[in-house]
Amino acid sequence: MNLQRTQTDPAPPAPRHAAVLAALAAAQFTVMLATSIVNVALPQIRTGVGLSDGGTTWVVNAYGLTFGALLLAGGRAADLLGRRRVLIGGLSLFAVASLAAGLAASSTVLVAARAAQGLGAAAIAPAALAVTMDLFPSGPARGRALGVWGAVSGAGGAGGVLLGGVLTQAWGWPWIFHSVAFGTVLVIVAVAAVVPRAAGREAGKFDLLGTVVVTLALTCLVWGLTTARGSGWTDARVLGSLLGAAALLVAFVAVELRRPNALVPPRLFTAGRVAAGNLLMALLGSVWIALFFFLPLYQQQVLGMGPLATGVGQLPLAAANMLGAAAAPRVSRRVGDTVTVTSALLATAVGLLWLSRITADGSYLGHVLGPSILIGLGLSSAFVQLTALAVDGVPRQDAGLAGGLVNTTRQVGGAIGLAALATLAGSVTAHAATHQPHLEALTAGYRAAFTVSAAILAATALLAPLLTRCGGRPRTATTTSTKGPASEPQTAGIS
Template sequence: MPEPRSTPILAVLAAAQFVVVLSTSIVNVALPAIRDGVGLSDGAMTWVINAYGLAFGALLLLGGRIADLRGRRPVLLAGLALFAAASLAAASAGGPGQLIAARTVQGVGAAAIAPAALSLVMQVFPPGPGRGKALGVWGAVSGAGGAAGVLLSGVLTAALGWRSVFYAGALGAALVLVAAVRSVPTFVPAGRGLRRIDAVGAVTVTVALVALVNALTLAGRSGWTDPRVAASGAVTAVLLAVFVRTERRHPAPLLPPSLLRTGSVAAANLLMGLLGAVWIGLFFFLPLYQQQVLGDGPLQAGLSQLPLAAANIVGSSLAPRLARRFGPVPTLAGALVLLAAGLAWLSGLSATGSFATDVLGPTLVIGLALGVAFVQLTAAAVARVPGADAGLASGLVNTTRQVGGAVGLAVLASLAASRTAASGLGHPHLVALTAGYRSAFLASAGVAVLAAALTPLLTRRPSSEHQAASTAQQFTPSIQENRS
């Protein structure tokens, strides 16, 4: 059991993660109202989500490394303050450009919060049952945050209008900031504060990821022959090549190649990227189906996420016990197979269906599976990582989830749009829309099957030259108690 003092610290850090994850999906139900309120085109709606997800995912590595070098508590507090300010800017946006810019800055703040918070959890809870329970809480918060975001989006949009979803984000970040100032101690970096930051690596990987998602989004709207698709793809390839070269030569790289050879870091992040694609896609398409096809209002669409959120919390709480009984890898593989089954079931929804017949059953299965999978992959991605790189490893696992989600959403949105356009030639509009959503859920099921097939990669042993570093799980920096 964690020490009593550790419990309030975990609560604050989990709340910080909840705010970050919540903001990934809290705009989903509000998207139609946001579109009308600021004059967004249908194609630009995905950028309200992807602007946040891309800035978040692309800068997480930098946020994690800065947290390692400059101190995790200061980075956490700065991220919360920036997030709150950007949320207020989004709430007052008068046009598409202002809103998307504010969402981008929100993502920058989140990129500081998430790795700093998770690495602080790893410092507060040493290896053992206490850390396992803490990661169970973390997984529950991470998984349930997506469903809770959709729920709050519906409730707030129906009651107070779309701007209230951003005011809620600002309020949440401000409250967590106050609690963190009072509760989270300062972990002093042990002689690492003077190391250089890899600015070239940060810039190249950020722009490369934005270019990649832009290429996929353009391809979905204009086709793969659009010259802008080829140009964005070329920019992506060149910048990724520069990033890889930089990381091999920089004295303090943003992503040290040795980290990917530590324990199961590389395999866990690969699988987290695939899971992120499924997760973001689910919370994008499901509310649209409920509102545009079933005719649900924002409140009804939001409240319908409660069963999914409850199932997710149950799965997260069960994950540590299942892993102890069956082993971490079989537990993860089983969760991913269950996730694929739930998504395949959901892909059978119809234009004349209802929440009870088409949505409830599959989402209970999906929520349970997501809860188990998130806990297992988060634990695998940070296990056996040396304490000095804990922030970086925490940033990396959040990066792969967010970038996987952004890339996955671009691909799934393109697939759904193409299927809807093809079906629209001979079917009513609602039937064509449903055909697009069905294809997106079925493709997501295929991604989950692929992830399940790749779970044996987690059993690869670390190479001997990194064995000593990878087994250093204890954090040893001094703790300077915060007395403010």
């Protein structure tokens, strides 16, 4: 047995590293929890602050849009200002915004507080992922760490529905935000206690112009898609917003190509398979958030389940998420990352297609439980593998930016996907309501959303083998050969 350790064959995590990983995972869990914890309480929130149907979507999108639009800036700020400092600052803002959301008495204050939560999350997620990358160099140790990352991400998404249901039924919807504020304070204490003060700070300047342009572009894009649900695709405001987004994105590319301190420097895409990982993550994200939006609505509005029962019904999905994330690095080491991610995407697509068979007179056991487990296994495995692809081989000075980019593609993809699928579901429901009962019409809209989601992931699975084999290194994303230093140079991944 070869007992010699190399730079690419790290020792098992020390207790100190395990404690830091636990604190960072808790920060990621908090970010993901805030994405889904409101979903089960949307009917109560709509009544409590007087929201319209379109306004209800903004309770989700205000967080997702701000989060996604500013993740690149958050990741770059973490690289330049210090990852620990940005992480604690983001957590502090997140806690205050969560408390404000719980105290909101109007829809304006609530949506603004959700946007502030997204701003805090945009600092938390890339900084936490960058510190994790620093702690665990490329190899099996990083694969295990990303498995933990994927498990808490999936658990945060599904667990948010459960916690939201429990709190909404027991004390009312404001407590979903109060609980997040309290939990975030505990995470701040843990991060301050265990994360090293010198965690990641690189030289460079901040690209303010690029940040402003890309933020405006993403805001116009998602606002246009969301507004189209109520106003129609031919509405002048919708068309103007979408055209403005396209023009701003072109301007952003032009700006970035000319700036030495670009927010997204071209060198980032010469390392590993960053471009492939991010493109596939955007497609996965386009159905991720929509799943946790539509599924609780079907359970409550069609099956008649209460908030608590709806939350408990998410437990199998959460358990499958954690199991899939834990298993993904091991499976990848045996069959390779391309086969693993393709299989995971196909499994999720099959689960969504299965879920599209829901009926107005269906049941949880007959129509939701089985698909939820299959979706959970596939979704988390794909998330772990694509995260690994998107950060593997990135130079250390861009670690925070790479973390911000992969979170951006997932979150913006999710915001766009939710806007488009909500528009689709609303249109199908409105058409069906002219000749079908209300519950049948609602179910038809949800079926359409799940069917299109399945088609998107099936197409993503077809793209995965081509994209993950092009460019970068031929080895798997979450593993490194342990046959000795010759199998992987110390400078691997920096083209």
